[in-house]
Amino acid sequence: MYGRKACQLVKEFASGEKGQLAPFNSDLFEQVIAECSQHHLEFKSLIRKTQEEGLDVQTARNADQYGALSHHLALVRNKRCLMAYVYNRAEIIQSLLWKIGHVLPQEIEEKLCHSEKEYFKKHSAALKSYMSKELVELTVDMVPPKDPYVKVRVLDDLGIVVCDDKANNFARYSIHSLKRTDAEQFISRGLMEELIG
Amino acid sequence: MxxxxxxxxxxxxxxxxxxxxxxxxxxxxxxxxxxxxxxxxxxxxxxxxxxxxxxxxxxxxxxxxxxxxxxxxxxxxxxxxxxxxxxxxxxxxxxxxxxxxxxxxxxxxxxxxxxxxxxxxxxxxxxxxxxxxxxxxxxxxxxxxxxxxxxxxxxxxxxxxxxxxxxPRLETFVLCRSREYLTGIQLGDGPVDDRSSQLFEMEPGDLHFICYKSIKALVESGKIDLL
Structure with a gap:
């Protein structure tokens, strides 16, 4: 049936966990693309047939005409599904930039297709250039601050790190009181956890 | 005193x-x-x-x-x-x-x-x-x-x-507060004869839950604050 594969593609995206990416389904994707070309061929041949019969394409109302219309509509629908699939994934990729930062961990990068990786890089560069023009770092300070300092526990051996003009020894499981803005970059990368209460 | x-x-x-x-x-x-x-x-x-x-x-x-x-x-x-x-x-x-x-x-x-x-x-x-x-x-x-x-x-x-x-969906509802007395706010896009009955007024400081589209211009001119 026309449009079934495209529908599957969209369903696959929609049934995935919100905000999470599944591997790019290039197999099914290519099949839908192929279906589009097929529709176009049939569409053109039906139009040609109408013309050969000496009928006006605009006003003719016969089976061929409606057939051509079905092919056109199926193609448009497939396009919408393909675009929705890519577009919605691109939205998640944008959101990853905010949640994880400018470097993607390998397990996520594996799920992206080539063009998506390029897109992430470009988008990240665009955001970086905006932030350097405006002289603000937007990826920190995601929640309203209650206290300028937060208590954090280091989850990995980070060695000596200079923060706030002081050299800190971030040994694993050590607890520190850091400036929120300094701590946030470590927390978002999963290297520290905030101790609450 | x-x-x-x-x-x-x-x-x-x-x-x-x-x-x-x-x-x-x-x-x-x-x-x-x-x-x-x-x-x-x-x-x-x-x-x-x-x-x-x-x-x-x-x-x-x-x-x-x-x-x-x-x-x-x-x-x-x-x-x-x-x-x-x-x-x-x-x-x-x-x-x-x-x-x-x-x-x-x-x-x-x-x-x-x-x-x-x-x-x-x-x-x-x-x-x-x-x-x-x-x-x-x-x-x-x-x-x-x-x-x-x-x-x-x-x-x-x-x-x-x-x-x-x-x-963006401008028909969405927003919580807002007027900064001054406003009158003649039009709710919905009904036909012209219906409109007069749908005009809406706002007292300063009152909270309203209202369709964004109908107060869009007032938000832009700074007469209404969104919350």
Whole structure:
């Protein structure tokens, strides 16, 4: 049936966990693309047939005409599904930039297709250039601050790190009181956890 | 005697509140709240933002001074906290706008009214975003489709309007408060004869839960605050 594969593609995206990416389904994707070309061929041949019969394409109302219309509509629908699939994934990729930062961990990068990786890089560069023009770092300070300092526990051996003009020894499981803005970059990368209460 | 002193006190309280409500940080808070609740992007508050930036710089210098002087740590941390809060407001304000741009980049890019609301840096950012996404969509989908179906903005060559562009939903409902007495607010787009019966008025300070579209112009002119 026309449009079934495209529908599957969209369903696959929609049934995935919100905000999470599944591997790019290039197999099914290519099949839908192929279906589009097929529709176009049939569409053109039906139009040609109408013309050969000496009928006006605009006003003719016969089976061929409606057939051509079905092919056109199926193609448009497939396009919408393909675009929705890519577009919605691109939205998640944008959101990853905010949640994880400018470097993607390998397990996520594996799920992206080539063009998506390029897109992430470009988008990240665009955001970086905006932030350097405006002289603000937007990826920190995601929640309203209650206290300028937060208590954090280091989850990995980070060695000596200079923060706030002081050299800190971030040994694993050590607890520190850091400036929120300094701590946030470590927390978002999963290297520290905030101790609450 | 007593009553007059109470009145005077009340008066000074009002003055104080009036004064506080016009500080740049308060104005930024208002702009931030409006931006946060409005479904579409609002005008960039360029003068306000540049003033706030100057103040942040001053505050940073104060904190720096206090730290090097070895002043009372409590007062230093209070200054620091004040600075952090203002910085958060500024960052959050810019961030909300950037995220709206990410969401509706094609719509903003092609709608002149919205485009003119952006700051210079935001315009550059929008261009970079749309270029990136366009290229990505072309590479994955559009270049592989038949010729008449390759537009990013239109479904096919038959479409007269751009029917593939995500737009913000202006029919959404928002919580708002009027700053002055307003009348003649039109709810809905009913036929002309029905309209008079649907005109709506607002007292200052009252909360309303209302369709954004019908108060859009009043939010833009600063007569209504969103919450």
């Amino acid at each position: 007593e009553s007059s002193s109470v009145a005077a006190e009340g008066g000074s309280m009002d003055d104080y509140e009036a004064l506080i409500s016009t500080t740049d940080v308060e104005l930024l808070k208002r702009a931030w709240r409006n931006e946060k609740s409005a479904p579409e992007i609002l005008r960039f508050e360029s003068h306000l933002i540049s003033r706030v930036r100057e103040q942040i710089q001053l505050m940073e210098e104060t904190v720096e001074e206090k730290t090097t002087e070895g002043a009372d740590p409590l007062s230093t941390s209070l200054y620091q906290m004040d600075l952090d809060r203002t910085l958060f407001l500024l960052r959050s304000y810019l961030r909300i706008r950037i995220q709206k741009i990410e969401k509706y980049m094609f719509h903003i890019e092609k709608t002149e009214e919205l485009w003119n609301r952006l700051s210079k840096a935001e315009k550059t950012y929008t261009r970079a975003c749309t270029d990136g996404l366009k290229q990505h969509l072309e590479e994955t989908v559009l270049s592989k489709l038949p010729e008449n179906y390759q537009s990013v903005l239109k479904q096919s060559f038959i479409s007269e309007e751009d029917d593939m562009v995500p737009e």
